[in-house]
Amino acid sequence: MNIALVIDDPARLDFVIYELLKDTRELDNLFGMHAYQGDYKGSLVKVFFIGSNKDSVALRTEDLFLFEDLDLIVNVGYCYCWHDSKRVHDGDHVLVTAVKCDNDYRSLLNLNDFQNKKSLELDKRLEKRILDLSKKYVENLMPVSCYSVSNVFGAPPLPSGKITSPCFDKKAFALYEIALRHNRDMICLYAVRDPGFLDVQHYLLEKRQSDLDCLIRLALEFIFRCSC
Numbered sequence: 001m002n003i004a005l006v007i008d009d010p011a012r013l014d015f016v017i018y019e020l021l022k023d024t025r026e027l028d029n030l031f032g033m034h035a036y037q038g039d040y041k042g043s044l045v046k047v048f049f050i051g052s053n054k055d056s057v058a059l060r061t062e063d064l065f066l067f068e069d070l071d072l073i074v075n076v077g078y079c080y081c082w083h084d085s086k087r088v089h090d091g092d093h094v095l096v097t098a099v100k101c102d103n104d105y106r107s108l109l110n111l112n113d114f115q116n117k118k119s120l121e122l123d124k125r126l127e128k129r130i131l132d133l134s135k136k137y138v139e140n141l142m143p144v145s146c147y148s149v150s151n152v153f154g155a156p157p158l159p160s161g162k163i164t165s166p167c168f169d170k171k172a173f174a175l176y177e178i179a180l181r182h183n184r185d186m187i188c189l190y191a192v193r194d195p196g197f198l199d200v201q202h203y204l205l206e207k208r209q210s211d212l213d214c215l216i217r218l219a220l221e222f223i224f225r226c227s228c
Contacts, residue, residue, distance in 0.1 A: 005048070006064070006076065007048070007076050021036075023038055046068075
């Protein structure tokens, strides 16, 4: 299975290619992206570093779909949420999200209706689908799983310790739109800072890793499971 790990945080690229992967080698520069290939538990993983700008991430991801023979792309990054009326920039907590654009998911999603949030019935069905998928794909990897909150549709803050209705952040929506257009699978794993998830706090303290380090490790575990 040909799988790519896409990272948009330069501070964590070295962590992946030097600490997590073995026998890492640099690939030819591809579409302006730094590309690497390494071994993770016997699985071959390609790593692409792309800019953190929303448009850049979407554009480069589409390049990968078009020119790389990949079965799956896993995107790893940050997604911020609002808490107590102020944005949380630094924290020790992580919320893991995973959504797969499979056939069932595509059958639920009408891009125009969902983007404009016209259909409450669609919202409810999509929320259940996303949460079910999230729980399935991060099972046994992290103690908490749900979809991240963003302010794209004026979503309320994430209540401490509770799962709320899913809303796409702009970067994730752009990526899913591309995946749908190319009939490919896309997994997005985001670190969302929220002080309410104590189970996750304990996980991070135990692992002694920052939130994004844990998230990248989780993404590689996910890749490993997919390729077995």
